[in-house]
Amino acid sequence: MLTLVKQETFKLLKKKSTPIISILLTIFIFGVAIISKMNPKIFGAKDLFVGGFGATFFIVMIMVASASTIVAMESQFGTIKDLLYRKYSRGAVLSSKWLTVFIYSIYLNVLVIVASIVAKLIFLPDLSFAEKVGDQMIIGALTTSLAGNFVNLWLIISLVLLLASAFNSSGASIAAGIGFYFLTSILSGIQILVITKWDWVKWNPLNMMNLSNQLSAGKTFEALTHLTTNQLIWGNLGYTAVFLFLGYLVFKRKNV
Numbered sequence: 001m002l003t004l005v006k007q008e009t010f011k012l013l014k015k016k017s018t019p020i021i022s023i024l025l026t027i028f029i030f031g032v033a034i035i036s037k038m039n040p041k042i043f044g045a046k047d048l049f050v051g052g053f054g055a056t057f058f059i060v061m062i063m064v065a066s067a068s069t070i071v072a073m074e075s076q077f078g079t080i081k082d083l084l085y086r087k088y089s090r091g092a093v094l095s096s097k098w099l100t101v102f103i104y105s106i107y108l109n110v111l112v113i114v115a116s117i118v119a120k121l122i123f124l125p126d127l128s129f130a131e132k133v134g135d136q137m138i139i140g141a142l143t144t145s146l147a148g149n150f151v152n153l154w155l156i157i158s159l160v161l162l163l164a165s166a167f168n169s170s171g172a173s174i175a176a177g178i179g180f181y182f183l184t185s186i187l188s189g190i191q192i193l194v195i196t197k198w199d200w201v202k203w204n205p206l207n208m209m210n211l212s213n214q215l216s217a218g219k220t221f222e223a224l225t226h227l228t229t230n231q232l233i234w235g236n237l238g239y240t241a242v243f244l245f246l247g248y249l250v251f252k253r254k255n256v
Contacts, residue, residue: 148212
């Protein structure tokens, strides 16, 4: 299993896009910080810092593409057969890909935290780390925001991994992952009205995507989701586990 994870990590690191993505993500964060410095009244430094300077959106796009290709491309080009013909089980092969994606998602979030702090120190020195958002200092608010996004991210990734296990092409799973992400915003208003009328709808996966917003807004957002923060966390983890398990079943029975 450890050998498979090392192999998957090595393949990820050897991709030309991996270091380029890290550089571009850092440049983007620095760029937004510079814009905030130049237009502080329009682009509030504190809010941008707490939100990772908007980099979380790109993390979702990057991880959807990475999660999809790490599974689907193996089947598309037939390289999955080489692994399965060896001593490795299908479960071990798939789990190694999950772990690699998990490690990569942690890395990108840590990169955003580090790059955001560096951007603040260089371009926004007047923004004090002692400033607060609610009851938290801005560093705590940044990590809380990213933690919420990370849990939501894995709900999306688990769906993408499920679809990638079912199809040999990565296109369908990428489209579904991105579509699911945007549906959360598009249907948010309608969803609130529906939840108000039918309380059981609050357990749908789209509502779980409100975790990050609720972590930031607290009790105010609870009235909209009709779920406590702990319920949203467990709901996200539950759906993630279900999608991953279904992905495992599909992969186990898939003809390669």
